[in-house]
Amino acid sequence: MTPSTTPDAMTLSVFCILLFAALLHASWNAIVKAGNDKLYAAIGVSGSAAVMALILLPFSPQPAHASIPFLAASTALQVVYTVLVAKTYQVSDMSQTYPLMRGTAPLLVALISVLFLGDSLSSMAWVGIGVICMAILGMACNGRASSQRGVVLALTNACFIAGYTLVDGTGVRLSETALGYTLWSFFLNGACLLTWAMIARRREASRYLAQQWKKGIFGGIGTMGSYGLALWAMTQAPLAVVAALRETSILFGALIAWLLLKEKVAGLRLVAAGGIALGAILLRLS
Template sequence: MTDWINSVQGTAVGHQVAMGLALMSAFLHAIFGALQKGRHDPWLTRGAIDICYGLIAVPFVVFVVPWPEPHMWLIFAGAFVIHSIYKIVLAMCYSRGAFTVVYPVVRGTGPLFTVIGAFLIFDERFTGVQWIGVLVLLCGIYGLAVYNLRYLTEGRETLKVALALAVLTGLIVATYTTYDAYGIRASSDPFTFLAWFFMFDGLSFMPLIAVARYRRMANPPTLPPLLARGLIGGIIAYFSFGGIILATRLDNVGQAAVLRETSTVFAALIGWVMLKERVGPRRLKLMALIALGAVIVQMGG
């Protein structure tokens, strides 16, 4: 598999595979976000997810993938710091705002700064048509945020803080997307990077925070449903986060990042169906604008 990935990297086939991975990541990332925001405290859910995908990675690290090159250890350390900050800020964001409110802002801030980062680091350039697509997508995403800010009636006392944290989270998303793209390209074997990344990222402090919060709760949730949610989220993470990181190795980092932000559309539908959050006709029109922007970026390349 590694030889095939290296052979199609930067080719037309690699482009098609990368776009497919980005769309898959978009759908699965929306499910992942709904799992973290859903039934349980987001800190508990994230801790359960992390420990599950960290433990799943261990046998692959020990028995399957090659050992990382020496220069990769510093890269792993940087990824650990960036993703740790991301998870803390995201959990704070989900603790203060409705999923369909904060998620679009998180995902909308990310692509713009990812495209800028990809230009500065990888010398990737968007065409004029693609920039129009980015602007259309951002208008849809931030239009959704403005609509929510004006008309949402529940949780307004923490809404402004939640939106500020969502913007900050989006900036961190752009940082880790660009950094992870650099990391997976620096490794001779992409699956070595993914396996070690998931092990380091999963077996870190979030499970410890989750345990501490669980012990302090007056009425903690029963463990089996929480762990089941963690296992499902951990498996999804491999295809969602792993898929987009692999896509950035195969093709244009900025284009994959923009296409992934169609997850906002999936997130709104999931919030409506699973979390029983309202999605009216105006939101549907704004979500269509998001999807249109992604299509323009794809067709304008």
């Protein structure tokens, strides 16, 4: 039997890099939230990531043909996801909806795996599910009436996150190259959104992107860097620990919304965000 080349523990340097990756993910969401037009801000982030992916694609192995249908399905789901991120931040606070989107998705993936894929969950996983459910209720009940629409949009978007997560789980295995599959995913998502913007709203989109291109590039680096660093960390530390630590982005998101976006974050919302992060970590570690 060939011994595993992945270490059984995580070094301090890998730990810090993963925390930075989690911060990057929360940061690009903050860029979208802070944008004057949330949709164009999201398109700017996705478009910048697409350009970076296009530059890197010639130097990457290409995914196997068997993964192409999954790549196409994932692209469709991620386009909707990106639009819903913008729509959600138009009507609700990031400190409320970012934890819901990030934390509910692993819950849905776990439940779908049990109900339809025949997987079984450990006691720790069920505890994680319970914690997330209670935290979601606390988050949903905390806020203005207008923010309840944001809760609905965030939970809807979590379904799309779970959807492309499950699709990519199969697609990346069939692709035989995680790097090539990921780069194509970033490129296709951004290319689709940019194409739509240039066809449907050329003047408004061009003006916004020309004015805010620096933020778009920073956001593109954030979204690609976050995922790229996580992929690298998976070669340096146990997969479950890496996946769990990525969920700290929920806490970074709440803190960024509070400290930088100046959102009013009540105690219950912070507790709920912490509960969602804890539940997601328990799920990942189970």
